[in-house]
Amino acid sequence: MLEATPAKARHIIREGRYNAPTSGLCPGFAQANLIVLPKEQAYDFLLFAQRNPKPCPLLEVTDVGQRMTQLCATNCDIATDFPRYRIYEEGKLVAEVDNVADYWRDDLVSFVIGCSFSFESELVEAGIEMRHNTQGRNVSMYLTDVECIPAGSMSGKMVMSMRPLPPDQVIKAVQISGAIPKVHGAPMHIGDPAAIGISDLSQPDFGDPVDIYPGEVPVFWACGVTPQSVVMNSKPPFAITHAPGCMLITDTKNVDLKG
Numbered sequence: 001m002l003e004a005t006p007a008k009a010r011h012i013i014r015e016g017r018y019n020a021p022t023s024g025l026c027p028g029f030a031q032a033n034l035i036v037l038p039k040e041q042a043y044d045f046l047l048f049a050q051r052n053p054k055p056c057p058l059l060e061v062t063d064v065g066q067r068m069t070q071l072c073a074t075n076c077d078i079a080t081d082f083p084r085y086r087i088y089e090e091g092k093l094v095a096e097v098d099n100v101a102d103y104w105r106d107d108l109v110s111f112v113i114g115c116s117f118s119f120e121s122e123l124v125e126a127g128i129e130m131r132h133n134t135q136g137r138n139v140s141m142y143l144t145d146v147e148c149i150p151a152g153s154m155s156g157k158m159v160m161s162m163r164p165l166p167p168d169q170v171i172k173a174v175q176i177s178g179a180i181p182k183v184h185g186a187p188m189h190i191g192d193p194a195a196i197g198i199s200d201l202s203q204p205d206f207g208d209p210v211d212i213y214p215g216e217v218p219v220f221w222a223c224g225v226t227p228q229s230v231v232m233n234s235k236p237p238f239a240i241t242h243a244p245g246c247m248l249i250t251d252t253k254n255v256d257l258k259g
Contacts, residue, residue: 006073006249010081013249019083019098021138021207021245023130027121030183030254031247032059032072033113033224034082035231036100036240039064042109044152048230049111051149055158055226057114057182059252065106072250078110079103084243086228091235100240108240113224114183115247116161118254122176128169131210138245139163141206141223145197146188148226156233160188160220162201164212170219177221182257189220196220206244 004012006029012018022031037045042064049056060071062078069076080099087095087103097103117139120130132139139161146158165173170190178186189196201218202209206225212218231239242248 006251007075009249010073010076013083014077014080016098019246022083022247022249023117023120023139023245024133026249027124028254030059030072030118030250030252030257031115032250033115033227033247034078034085034110034240034242035113035227036078036108036110037236038105038238039107039109041153041236044154045111045227048148048151048154049113051151052226053181054184054188054222055148055224057184058111059114059182059250060112062110064109066110067104069112072112072252073248074251076248076250082242082248083246086241086243088228088231088239088241090237091232096243103240111227112248113227114257115224116177116184116221117247118183118257119177119180122254123173126172126176128165128173131164132208135210137208137210139207140201140204140210141225141244142193142198142220143205143229148230153236154230154234156226156230158188159206159223159225159229160196161207161223162204162218162220164210164216165219166215167217170217173219179258180254183254184222184224187219188222191217193218
């Protein structure tokens with residue numbers, strides 16, 4: 001799977017042969033988060049994303065009812081090409097499934113959102129370890145007490161992903177990720193987790209805990225799981241999201257998102 005092209009990886013996922021986290025797959029290509037909402041809530045979320053570009057950098061917004069992407073990938077079906085999905089009703093998680101073809105409706109609008117997995121390959125190339133990959137785990141993600149800017153019916157707190165780094169690598173990581181703002185860009189917070197409302201790094205709200213070695217610094221990036229926090233807080237009647245860590249592998253190269 002690591003050696004597959006994005007198109008081949010999506011095909012494997014569509015066939016149901018891979019349903020795990022995608023960190024480290026198809027290095028150099030952007031990965032993406034997902035939220036799908038009824039048309040009635042779509043404008044509010046579009047405005048929310050515009051006001052909160054760090055956690056919600058939009059890569060693509062589909063036409064109403066459209067399952068196929070037009071910009072970020074070819075022959076890409078929103079309903080089948082993520083490894084796992086979550087279904088929410090009135091803000092409550094009601095199912096986690098391998099595809100959402102049976103849940104699809106003609107009134108749905110999809111938002112494809114940049115993902116921090118995208119810049120991980122550049123961090124690795126620079127000699128910066130991604131601990132969750134080394135340990136075969138999903139990245140650690142935390143619901144912080146940092147409020148997003150509300151928009152219409154949409155509001156909620158920001159989710160951030162955390163990667164522990166040696167102090168002498170933090171500046172390099174900031175520079176590398178900061179050069180790719182369309183996949184969350186530079187970190188939101190470095191250091192004391194309590195300053196953003198996290199009481200215990202060993203208990204992430206999403207993903208898996210990772211080992212943090214003595215002297216390492218926790219570095220926090222805005223995370224595309226934030227829309228799930230918004231869904232749980234705002235309680236739209238229906239929503240589809242990706243399962244945390246299980247992303248869409250796009251045809252877009254990371255280098256094309258720099259700017």
